[in-house]
Amino acid sequence: MEEQGKGKLQKGRAWAAWCVIVGGLIALVLLMTFSVTKGSAPISLQTVWDALFNFDSGNTHHLIIKDVRMPRVIASAMVGSALAVAGAVMQGTTRNPMADSGLLGLNSGAGFALSICFAFFPGVGYHQVIVASFLGAALGTVLVNGISSFSAREAKPMKLVLAGAAVSALLTALSQGIALYFGVAQNIMFWTVGGVAGVDWQQVRIMIPWIVSALMGAIVLSRSISLMSLGEDVAKGLGLNTAIIQLLCSLVVLVLAGTAVSVVGAVGFVGLLIPHLTRFLVGVDYRLIIPCSAVLGALLLVLADLGTRMLNPPFETPLGALIALVGVPFFLILARRQRRAI
Amino acid sequence: MKEILQKIEKEKKQMEFKKRMVLVICAVLLCVSFIISMNTGYSQLSPSDTLRTLFGGGTEKENLVLFKFRLPRIVISMLVGAGLAVAGCVIQSVSGNQLAEPGLLGINAGAGLAVILFVISSGGSVGTSVFSLPFLALLGAAGAAFVIYMLAYKRGQGIAPLRLILTGVAVQAGISALTTVLVIRLDEKQFDFVANWQAGSIWGSNWNFVLSLLPWMIILLPIVFYKGKVLDVLNLGEDVAKGLGVSVERERGILLMLSVALAASCVSVSGGIGFVGLIAPHLSKRLVGPRHSILLPASAMTGAVLVSAADTLGRIILQPAELPTGIMIAVIGAPYFLYLLAKSR
Numbered sequence: 001m002e003e004q005g006k007g008k009l010q011k012g013r014a015w016a017a018w019c020v021i022v023g024g025l026i027a028l029v030l031l032m033t034f035s036v037t038k039g040s041a042p043i044s045l046q047t048v049w050d051a052l053f054n055f056d057s058g059n060t061h062h063l064i065i066k067d068v069r070m071p072r073v074i075a076s077a078m079v080g081s082a083l084a085v086a087g088a089v090m091q092g093t094t095r096n097p098m099a100d101s102g103l104l105g106l107n108s109g110a111g112f113a114l115s116i117c118f119a120f121f122p123g124v125g126y127h128q129v130i131v132a133s134f135l136g137a138a139l140g141t142v143l144v145n146g147i148s149s150f151s152a153r154e155a156k157p158m159k160l161v162l163a164g165a166a167v168s169a170l171l172t173a174l175s176q177g178i179a180l181y182f183g184v185a186q187n188i189m190f191w192t193v194g195g196v197a198g199v200d201w202q203q204v205r206i207m208i209p210w211i212v213s214a215l216m217g218a219i220v221l222s223r224s225i226s227l228m229s230l231g232e233d234v235a236k237g238l239g240l241n242t243a244i245i246q247l248l249c250s251l252v253v254l255v256l257a258g259t260a261v262s263v264v265g266a267v268g269f270v271g272l273l274i275p276h277l278t279r280f281l282v283g284v285d286y287r288l289i290i291p292c293s294a295v296l297g298a299l300l301l302v303l304a305d306l307g308t309r310m311l312n313p314p315f316e317t318p319l320g321a322l323i324a325l326v327g328v329p330f331f332l333i334l335a336r337r338q339r340r341a342i
Numbered sequence: 343m344k345e346i347l348q349k350i351e352k353e354k355k356q357m358e359f360k361k362r363m364v365l366v367i368c369a370v371l372l373c374v375s376f377i378i379s380m381n382t383g384y385s386q387l388s389p390s391d392t393l394r395t396l397f398g399g400g401t402e403k404e405n406l407v408l409f410k411f412r413l414p415r416i417v418i419s420m421l422v423g424a425g426l427a428v429a430g431c432v433i434q435s436v437s438g439n440q441l442a443e444p445g446l447l448g449i450n451a452g453a454g455l456a457v458i459l460f461v462i463s464s465g466g467s468v469g470t471s472v473f474s475l476p477f478l479a480l481l482g483a484a485g486a487a488f489v490i491y492m493l494a495y496k497r498g499q500g501i502a503p504l505r506l507i508l509t510g511v512a513v514q515a516g517i518s519a520l521t522t523v524l525v526i527r528l529d530e531k532q533f534d535f536v537a538n539w540q541a542g543s544i545w546g547s548n549w550n551f552v553l554s555l556l557p558w559m560i561i562l563l564p565i566v567f568y569k570g571k572v573l574d575v576l577n578l579g580e581d582v583a584k585g586l587g588v589s590v591e592r593e594r595g596i597l598l599m600l601s602v603a604l605a606a607s608c609v610s611v612s613g614g615i616g617f618v619g620l621i622a623p624h625l626s627k628r629l630v631g632p633r634h635s636i637l638l639p640a641s642a643m644t645g646a647v648l649v650s651a652a653d654t655l656g657r658i659i660l661q662p663a664e665l666p667t668g669i670m671i672a673v674i675g676a677p678y679f680l681y682l683l684a685k686s687r
Contacts, residue, residue, distance in 0.1 A: 046367060097504065098441045098511055150684035161440050162624065163683055166676040169617045173672030176541050177665055185537045269515045276508070318526065324519030328512045332493055335508035 009028045016281055017288035027031060028302065032077065036069045038067045053326045067200070075199040075207065076305040077298040079260040080270060083216050084297025085290055086257040086273025088278065088317045092225040092286050093249045100271035101257030103164040104250060107266040108171035109140025110258070114191060115175035119182035128323035129191075130203070133262035143167045145247065160246070196264050196305055197316060207259055214255040219291050221248060226286040269318045270297055273327040276334050300327070361630045361640075368643035372420065375647060379416050379654040380408065387412040416549035418611060419653040419667065421559050422544065423618055424607040427645025428566055428638055429601035431626075434571045435634070436597050437503045444605035444618035446510040447598070450614045451517035452486025453479035453606070457539050458524050459533050476551065476610040483606035489513055491598070500591025501598065514654030542615035542655055542668020551611045558607040563642065566600050570634035571596070577632065617670040618645050621675045628682045648675050 037043050043061050053060040086101035094103070102108070112135025117129050124132075132191045148163040178187040219223075224245045227235040235242050258270070274297045275289065282288045310314045380392050387395070387404060395404040397398035426444055445451065456478045485566040494501050503599045525536060572593050575583045583590050605619065626640035659665060 045668065079458060096439065098439065098507060104440075149678050158440060159683060163680060165441055165620060166679045169620070169672040170676035170680075173617075173669040173676070176671070177536075177669045180534075180537060180541065180669075181660065181663065183534075184534050189525070189533075241579050268518075272511065272515075319524050321522040323518035324515045328516035328519075331512040331515075332509060334497065335494070335505050335512065340499070 013283040013285065014288065017292055018022065020278070020281055020292045021295055024292070025297055028077065028299050031299065031302050031306070032073045035073050035117045035302055036065055038306060039064075039069060039309050041090035049111060071199050071201050071204045072196050072305065073302060075196045075204050075263065076301040078204070078207055078211050079196065079264050079267065080299070080301025081294035082256040082260040082299040083267060083270040084274035084278075084293040084299070084300070085215060086253045086260075088275035088286065088289050088293045089218055089221070089225060089249050089253050090271070092229040092274050092289075093246060094161050094219075095229060095231065096157075096161050097276070098272075099161065100268075101261075102168065102266070102268070102271070103144075103172060104162055104253055104257075105140025105144045105167045106137040106254065106257045106261055107135040107140075108168040108175070109138070110134070110177040110261045111141070111144075111188070111266065111303055112136050112171040112189055112221050115178040115184065118184040118187050118191075119178050122184075126198070127202075132259050138254060140167060140171055143260070145250050149243075157228075157246070173201065182211065183200075191265060196301075196319065197308075199263065203263055207263060208257050210298065211261050214252050214259075215294055217248070217252045217258070219287075221245065221252065222286040224288045225249065225290070226284075229284065264319070267301075267323060269320070269324045269327050270300060273323075273331050274300060276331065280334055280337070348664065357376045357663050361636050364626075364629045364640060365643060366635075368640070368647055370374065372643065372650065375476060375654055376416055376420075376650045379419075379657075380412055382654055382658050387451045396528060400558035410549075411519075411547070414508075414549050414552050415544060417552050418547055418555065419544050419650040421552075421555050422612040423622070423645035423647070424563070424642040425555075425559055425645075426612075426615060426619040427622030427641040428563060428648075429608070429624075431623035431634075431641040431647075432566060432573065432597050432601040434618075434623050435560060435577055436594050437507055439503070439507055440624075441620070443616055444601065444609070445514065445616040445619070446507065447602050447605065448486030448490045448513050449483045449602065449605045449609050450616050451514045451521070452482040452484070453480070453609045454536075454540055454614055455486075455517050455521050455524075456482025456511070458521055458528075458536055461528065461536055462524060464511050472626070476554070478609035479637060480606055483609055484602070486513065486517060487602040491602075501594050503594075506598075517567040533560075538613070538666055540614040541666035542613045542671070543664070543666040544612045544615075544649075555607055555611055557602065562600055567635075568654065569593075569597060569600070569611065570638050573634040573638075574632075579588030609660075612649075613666070613668065615649070615671060617668065617672050617675065618648055621671075621679050622648060625679055625682065627677070 031047065033045070036048050037045055041061070041064060043065060047061050048065055050056070051065040055066065056062050083101065087099075089099055090099040090103055091097060110133040113132045114129065117124055117132050142168045144164045145158065148159040149165065154211075175188075176185075179188055224235075224240055227238055228241050228242065228245060232242055235245075260267070274293050278289050278292045278296055282292050300323065304319055304326065307322050307326070308319050311317045311322070372423060377389075379621065380396075381387060385605055387407065391400070391404060392408065394400060395408050400408065429444045430442070433444060433446060434440070437446070460478050490506070490510050491501070493513065494506045496502070496505070500583045525533065528536060572588060575588050576590065576593065577587055580590055609615065622645035623637070623641045626637055626644050629644075630636050630640045648671055649667060652674055653667045656665040656667050656670040656672065
């Protein structure tokens with residue numbers, strides 16, 4: 001009897017997941033189209049259509065759509081799904097509800113690289129800064145994984161969490177120190193709150209293959225992540241090589257969040273909010289959580305980006321702040337109705 | 343059989359001895375950092391001058407430097423370290439989460455928001471009214487903690503750890519978002535002040551602040567130490583604790599309030615020092631084990647050593663400029679902790 005009930009529940013959750021994915025994708029397309037028409041210069045839907053299919057390089061509106069708004073909207077969707085999936089993977093593998101991609105030292109590593117760039121090489125170009133941020137993020141991840149892999153006796157996820165917190169604190173402190181000493185703190189802040197505003201096609205073209213392949217990787221790993229979320233002992237007992245899975249997951253998170261962070265700065269809270277929301281909607285199976293997180297994350301970031309432009313035109317509200325302000329009430333409701341943590 | 347028992351007994355004694363040694367070593371380190379700290383600063387004094395002044399034979403200038411500027415700062419850094427470390431230890435045990443620290447209760451975020459609001463409303467003349475700042479920071483910290491507490495409270499269940507963590511993270515993120523929105527409007531000078539405050543510069547260093555902090559510590563620390571047994575039981579899990587006759591919800595509430603009071607009073611004078619509350623309990627857990635009767639005092643000691651050493655080093659490294667203490671804590675504390683983590687079994 002109970003078995004039957006469980007089967008039903010499982011089916012119900014898969015059904016919910018398909019609803020989220022299909023409904024979310026439709027909503028995403030509509031929202032992205034709508035978002036392209038909004039901004040300091042309002043553009044009609046008809047013009048958007050023309051810009052897409054009969055592009056006229058003499059038309060300013062067409063140029064705005066093609067060179068400014070399209071890359072921006074696409075980048076928001078990519079970044080949103082990347083951060084959300086990275087957060088889901090982190091929460092699943094470390095079994096900590098406070099975990100997100102920042103815990104692997106990604107954000108702090110990127111911040112460290114940024115502060116060095118601004119303090120010692122003030123003249124570097126936009127693209128070099130992005131490359132440097134990614135290298136910094138990679139440095140943070142390598143440090144965290146390296147230190148937590150020293151001895152295999154202690155439970156690995158716990159060690160990863162602790163090493164992540166300590167490495168992040170260290171890198172953040174170093175970048176704060178550099179920033180304050182060289183007087184570049186404010187410049188760095190403007191860079192990090194900038195969000196997706198300055199994204200161009202070249203960056204989008206670089207981002208897409210990385211993020212798409214890492215998303216695929218996350219989906220391939222999702223079964224193992226579900227097992228990891230049951231606890232390391234259970235996962236080992238079921239024949240999973242937890243060390244390798246942990247490493248692969250770290251790699252996926254690095255590519256996803258590292259790309260996102262280096263292009264738009266540390267947009268917090270997406271990686272925390274979306275996995276919790278998704279778990280609430282579709283249950284604890286990561287085969288469902290990961291694709292749903294990707295869709296919902298993209299939706300949230302496109303929406304937030306639209307908000308940054310609409311709230312106080314022609315000024316832009318900081319993206320991270322807007323996401324937190326929208327997300328916090330949601331999250332509080334979730335916290336009160338939580339069923340299971342991981 | 344008897345031999346084995348004797349051997350076990352002997353090992354046990356050795357362990358106890360080792361744990362006590364940790365406390366002794368901490369005390370020695372504390373003294374060392376006190377002496378070095380007395381000797382460092384903008385105006386150079388030789389060790390013998392310092393000693394002479396300490397015992398009452400100093401010139402007017404030496405007295406001024408030592409007793410008016412350096413001593414209160416050292417005392418504050420030690421108190422703040424001990425308070426934040428104990429608060430962090432309590433929060434980690436109550437929430438059962440490795441990543442918990444006083445900031446989770448909104449302390450740092452709330453105090454930071456209050457400071458920024460103050461900087462904005464005072465319009466640039468930050469230096470003139472330093473005295474109201476700790477009070478405002480305390481108010482902000484307590485306000486944020488209160489909001490988190492109310493949101494995480496559910497009738498009949500009290501404060502469930504998971505709900506507390508999620509609520510704490512969310513409120514913290516919300517307040518930080520507000521802070522970001524406000525911070526981008528500041529001019530350069532105001533921004534520098536706020537950035538320094540957030541990085542944790544122990545700037546409220548005079549005897550008034552010592553006097554305002556001391557009573558909290560004297561009253562709250564012993565109460566928390568007394569509650570050590572309850573924390574031990576809570577660590578065993580909610581069901582076991584209930585089975586052993588602990589009223590879990592009530593005790594959780596009391597312990598959280600104690601740590602909020604400790605952390606908020608510390609942060610209000612020290613600025614945004616959060617990391618010590620995370621790292622000192624973990625460090626001491628690795629040094630003396632998980633029993634709170636020794637873990638709590640050990641946390642207090644390691645916290646005090648960390649903050650006072652960090653404060654001293656922050657003044658030495660870039661003389662005559664100063665690095666905020668919060669930064670130095672991470673620079674010293676994180677590598678040592680990572681070393682312990684890497685070699686642990």
